[in-house]
Amino acid sequence: MIIKLLLMELRSIRSDGRLLALVALALATLILSTWIGAESQSRAKTGRAAAMELSRQQWEAIDGLSAHGVGHYGSYVYKPSSPLSTLDSGVMPFTGKVVRVEAHVQNPPSHSDAGSWSSLIRLGAFDAGTILSLLVPLLLAFSAFSSVSRDRETGLLRVLVAQGVSLRSILWGKSLAYWFLSLLLVGALMVSHVVIDQLSGEPLTTDMKTRLLLFGSSHSLYLLIVVLLSVWISARVADSRSALMILTIGWLVTSVVLPRITAEFSSQLFPLKSQVTFEDEMADDRSKGLDGHNPRDERRNVVRQEVLEEYGVEKVSDLPVNLGGILMQKDEEYGNQVWDVHFGRRHETVRKQIGVVQAVSFLDPFLAARGLSMAFAGTDQFHDAQFQRQAENYRRDLIRVLNDLDAKAGTRQENGRWNREKIDYATLSDFEFKPQSVDFALEHRWPEAVSLLIWLIFSAGLLQIGTGRIPIVGGSR
């Protein structure tokens, strides 16, 4: 029964040229956005490779500098794009792509697309994730608002019911027909993404396949919720105009107003310090000590004494190592603690802000869909924080190795001066970003997944058990 009604609804949709044109437009927009995303990613990849090559050349050309000098000379690490960022760019356009790696200083990522006035940012994000979660639901609402109310107004609903068709079957048949359109859009998008990837020579790893599948599934689930609610509202309210008004207001509130209010509310509830304050406080802690009573000089003297005792000598000039390198490393380790405390606080605040959004997603499935979309595309804040964490870990390893070389790669001359060996810095490895697996996304985004499931159960429940109060006849009696 439901299949027959579904097929008839699809024929009805097919007979409506305007609706078909809208679906074709949405499909073209999705594929175009993926292609633009792939082009943009390809350019970014080329640019990143060129920048990395230049940095490497500069690194290998270093000559005559001490290891610590090389630490000050520094290098750059570049954030690779997530392969699925062509589908949903998430927060990536607004976060930095490059981190300058150097001794003593933990630089924040810089050179964001937004900061560089990228052409794609000026008019807002144009990616499949945004289109699927923002525009396609509107298209579905505009398509389905009269799906039942129109039949009631024309009298077709009465003829169907009189033939023995239950309201539940009618509502499910219509819902599944509109969902089928959504699946066509999502399916076409996923196929086009795979094709574009294959054409560009990008191999699809198992993790990417899983992410792609989950990306499509989460959007399909959200669109099913939108369709079920749209059809139910069309059935429940008195006329098509009221249904359209309710759905439009619903879309506006859930997709535009509530997300912004939630973002603002979470910022008020868990405020982040401004970048200037954040950097000032970190510099202050770095110079004064973590508890505010441990000046740097005092710490240096303590370390100096410890090293002298460790090697059983009285004077620095008797040490078989370069004290400067050891002091620098100790200073680094102290700085690392400061960084861990301050960035830990900052990340915790961001995590709490996201927690507020995740809680509100139980009221607004759009937020759940957006969160999952970005997470499965590997472009949410959790994934972005991993780049900063890995870049910092790389910096620590690099500076530790350099300080170690500064301390030990050399010999003590008879006059007490430290004679450094010549070091081949080209042997030091480049930064290599290790992408997070899909488990990482699920681990951080399970609240949104649960929210979508609850919304699905609720909206399906409306169709399954909420048909008792649906009017079969309209104004005419």
Added chain:
Amino acid sequence: MIATQAVSKSYGSTQALQALTLTVEPGEVLGLLGPNGAGKTTTIHLLAGFLKPDSGSVVIDGVDVVKNPDEARSRLGYIPENVALYPFLSAMENLQHFSSLAGLKVPRDEMARKLVHCGLAPEAIHRRVSTFSKGMRQKVGIAIATSKNARALILDEPASGLDPHASHELSMLVRKVADEGAAVLMATHDLFRAKESCDRVVIVQGGKLVQEIDPASLSANDLEAIYLKQMESGS
């Protein structure tokens, strides 16, 4: 059998039906006459289970419509004043679709015969119904309703908008359905058509049954006179 027992229904403060009791026996055609707003359509909608009564019971072929609407509808054929169909389908496709929804498996040639039997021209059977006149759509609706071979048939102003010839054909068809054993209730304004096809006629006004008439014992003019007299006394 079609039966309502002391059925009342109101819309807000408007009382549409007041303790209306009707019975239509198998093989009988009952005409439901009354002015606009008398409660005819409400009665039809209650019988089809589209509305629930405030009080009283509604029974189709022994099945309580309120308690078991799906079962009651399976025994019911319904023809509205304006038959709504899928405009992008042909008459045949509409009949096929609605028959299959009712769980019927009817061969195509039998469906074609049914449509012709209901007065549709053979050359129109495979035309899209979006090109049909109201009368043609009405005939397709009659074919859909009667193809169920239902034990009860309810018609809401079925001849509205039909030309005299089509209207006469409809009367004959209704008569034939009743002769085959179905109970038929027909709400109508058309006194002449009521006299032509009904075994009994009841006049409702203000949601109440005000008079029952045997049309066979009267001329159409007499019937009209009685009807107008009731309207005047009720107004």
